[in-house]
Amino acid sequence: MSDIIYTKVDEAPELASASFLPIIQKFAAAAGVSVGKKDISLAGRILATFPEHLSEDQRQSDDLAELGRLVKTADANVIKLPNISASVPQLVSAIKELQSQGFALPDYPEAPETDAEKAVRAKYDSIKGSAVNPVLREGNSDRRAAKAVKSFAQKNPHRMGDWSADSKTHVSSMQGNDFFSNETSATLGTAAVAKIVLETSTGETVLKDGIEYPAGTVVDATFMSVSALKDFLAAEIEKTKEQGILFSLHLKATMMKVSDPILFGHGVKAFLAPVFDKHGDTMAELGVNPNSGLGDLLERVKGNAAIMADIDACMAERPPMYMVDSDKGITNLHVSSDVIIDASMPALIRAGGKGWGPDGKEADANCVIPDNSYAPIYDETINFFKKNGKLDPATAGTVQNIGLMAQKAEEYGSHPTTFEIAEAGTVKMILDDGTVLHQHEVEAGDIWRSASTRKAPIEDWVNLAISRQKAEGCRAIFWLNEQRAHDAELIAYVKPILEAQGVADKFEIMAPREATRASLETITKGENTIAVSGNVLRDYLTDLFPILELATSAKMLSIVKLMNGGGLFETGAGGSAPKHVQQLNKENHLRWDSLGEFCALGESLIFLADAKGNEKARVLGKAVEVATQGILDNGRSPSRKVGEPDNRDSHYWFARYWAEALKEQNEDAELAAHFAPIAEALASNEDAILSELAAVQGPPADLGGYYRTDPSKTAAVMRPSETLNNILS
């Protein structure tokens, strides 16, 4: 096993790796550090799952499973880039591409009937959605802006949209009967094995059996009433129209891969309700599944003039939709993976509460977030800016995050225990000693889910919060609502630990709405605070605050201190930015910013030095920090526009600053001597390298694929400077 594992992913970050990884490998080799690569891309995971359909030479090892084992050991040192958490349309399109490349994969069974089809579907579903992160994240999360990054953002404040007090933008959530209000929670005194059953007038169906919980696990159960959801959505569509603003639905269909695509499907059905009422049967025959979104629906019905006419007539009566891409007519309801709440809500808030309408103009929006568990953070943020005006990134302090995430904590681990209920009845969770831990009366179509959080991760999370608060000395808040069932169980863990360690006075405990307000007040004053939160809030807050403070979450330091002693270093807190690939394809410009990779690399090398006593790795790691500072100080980050320096240029500058820092350090003479000629070659060839990089921009770029690109074509596009390649070879 290599000293450091770098992950092969998808889309923009994977393109960036084609340029950056050779630089890392070259530099690390000088210190005797090996950097290997493991494939967690969507295409790679599909291929690894279906060996029986592939020829010997097409087969691929199951790298995710291997990494899943590695992260449970003290040896783990993994740099994880963001990967696609695929929606069904993304999965289907990746399968099509692989088939076209000669891989005889089975089609995705949309409506599996035979056992064989059901087995294929189950395999594909295991690849879908957030399937990688929960496996690798065997530790809790520490996300923050590195000091250099934060002070750069203060010195170079990004543009923010203005808020006006009379903005009509607001958040709408259900009045009750949602996951939040139906939640029940209990902490298990002893280890238990549970089953989940649905009791109906005709008998009992086992939904899930053999769920093992160690002692001390907090087990929650809840459901969303589908009739309440439908009434809510219908009413919000009407209200949006009356208010003359945009309708926008915000969910997390990737991470909540069972519940949220269903909620999204209800959004599509509600918006096109008259069309579904009239043509429901024909649409079902055409294979329409509303959960796959409006984009898929339109594709399937486009040959039916009557349905198309009724869709047009319905849309004309509806409020305008918030658009993902108004030029291409891609709406909020097209694909569930296009409007992921963590990135989409902050972008709208940063723009002053504006979204893009179908006319290509900015407008206020009704942000529909059905469940109340976490919607209040966005509602409160919007109210705060309406009252106080936009945040000033030049003076704002920072909100760091310590997130409870390990061992599939909370909703993150709820995929196997979420069910769309087939028939009215009672769902019960029953323990092996006969105790009925949870029970709910449900109707057909309701979404019932259970989530669990183990004791060891909770204790690790509280201790991580204590050590981070000690290091920062700033305000620290546990974002827990004593009125919410799950949070009340967590508070029962948190308080005694804080008291036992004598630090109860250093922490506050507040419900998400109050914590949002307190945090915004704190950073407005230029002070800092740590948000100690559960897993979903970790996700939401580490996009929300970075996007307000730094313009993007791509620049975040994201460390996962693995519970068994290893390190997982995530790059940034954002995703894989598909828009960036589209731009590269069109005009050979990659605006992806690798600052997240730079931060993760520095941490990984220093972790290697600490873990393995490798002092050369420490020298390399410290030099990475100097190089990262150089990128910021000298404005070498990629530009968004074609013809200007892009991701590849930033890697050249990074390599140069890194080599210069190694040449100039005096802790390791051997490394200094090794890097002196490299630094000189990089500097003296600056003009040649930059002009070779600039020369390729403008025309389209061919990568030979989207989900599985051709390695030599990708290398040709991402490493176009012969001069630079020669220096690195």
Ligand SMILES: NC(=O)C1=CN([C@@H]2O[C@H](COP(=O)(O)OP(=O)(O)OC[C@H]3O[C@@H](n4cnc5c(N)ncnc54)[C@H](OP(=O)(O)O)[C@@H]3O)[C@@H](O)[C@H]2O)C=CC1
């Ligand atoms: N950890 C992980 O593995 C994660 C994976 N994802 C996956 O990523 C995909 C896209 O998700 P989405 O919700 O659109 O969120 P993204 O974070 O990918 O994109 C939102 C926007 O953030 C900006 N952005 C993000 N990263 C960078 C970067 N390094 N450099 C410059 N700009 C950046 C881009 O803005 P602009 O277009 O203005 O340049 C982008 O359009 C999905 O498949 C999702 O599942 C999402 C989150 C985390």
Ligand SMILES: O=C(O)CCC(=O)C(=O)O
């Ligand atoms: O796991 C996922 O699907 C996305 C995770 C994510 O958005 C994050 O960790 O910030």
Ligand SMILES: [Mg+2]
């Ligand atoms: Mg996120």
